[in-house]
Amino acid sequence: xxxxxxxxxxxxxxxxxxxxxxxxxxxxxxxxxxxxxxxxxxxxxxxxxxxxxxxxxxxxxxxxxxxxxxxxxxxxxxxxxxxxxxxxxxxxxxxxxxxxxxxxxxxxxxxxxxxxxxxxxxxxxxxxxxxxxxxxxxxxxxxxxxxxxxxxxxxxxxxxxxxxxxxxxxxxxxxxxxxxxxxxxxxxxxxxxxxxxxxxxxxxxxxxxxxxxxxxx
Numbered sequence: 001x002x003x004x005x006x007x008x009x010x011x012x013x014x015x016x017x018x019x020x021x022x023x024x025x026x027x028x029x030x031x032x033x034x035x036x037x038x039x040x041x042x043x044x045x046x047x048x049x050x051x052x053x054x055x056x057x058x059x060x061x062x063x064x065x066x067x068x069x070x071x072x073x074x075x076x077x078x079x080x081x082x083x084x085x086x087x088x089x090x091x092x093x094x095x096x097x098x099x100x101x102x103x104x105x106x107x108x109x110x111x112x113x114x115x116x117x118x119x120x121x122x123x124x125x126x127x128x129x130x131x132x133x134x135x136x137x138x139x140x141x142x143x144x145x146x147x148x149x150x151x152x153x154x155x156x157x158x159x160x161x162x163x164x165x166x167x168x169x170x171x172x173x174x175x176x177x178x179x180x181x182x183x184x185x186x187x188x189x190x191x192x193x194x195x196x197x198x199x200x201x202x203x204x205x206x207x208x209x210x211x212x213x214x215x216x217x
Contacts, residue, residue, distance in 0.1 A: 026097035052094040082207035133200035145201035155194035
């Protein structure tokens with residue numbers, strides 16, 4: 001029985017890694033669609049979100065099945081509980097990628113009011129956070145999970161800089177206000193994704209140590 005349970009836990013881990021890869025791709029392409037004004041890509045991201053949602057449901061069912069049939073306790077139960085909470089964060093990250101794609105569609109094919117420099121840098125840190133969170137999950141590496149706090153701080157700094165810059169632009173020229181608000185929303189969506197990445201790290205810590213740490217201070 002233990003051998004079968006271990007195989008099922010490994011399958012659970014593989015599915016979460018796969019789901020994280022889909023979310024990673026969605027975020028990367030959403031920012032690219034905005035930067036390149038690729039509306040077709042934006043529409044594809046929105047359509048493909050259903051795949052992420054389906055994966056969440058599939059993993060949720062697996063978690064429920066493991067609890068019901070194996071009656072795990074201690075560290076095994078923490079792994080399942082942490083996995084369940086991780087897929088919730090990943091699904092919300094996928095939704096935020098859709099929100100960015102929708103911003104691209106709302107702005108339309110018109111030129112951007114400024115070249116996107118900080119937003120793509122912010123997105124690259126967020127994507128690094130996803131990779132870090134997943135690696136810490138695979139290896140059950142608590143210190144690597146804790147390193148997400150520093151990366152999240154970098155994301156927050158970029159968000160603050162973008163907020164100040166865009167607000168100054170909108171004050172100087174009200175004609176750019178509509179698009180400026182959309183770009184501010186994009187920065188906010190990326191900042192929220194960073195927060196969800198720290199949530200992933202917190203679940204890795206809980207899974208390994210059985211304690212709750214706040215990585216988003």
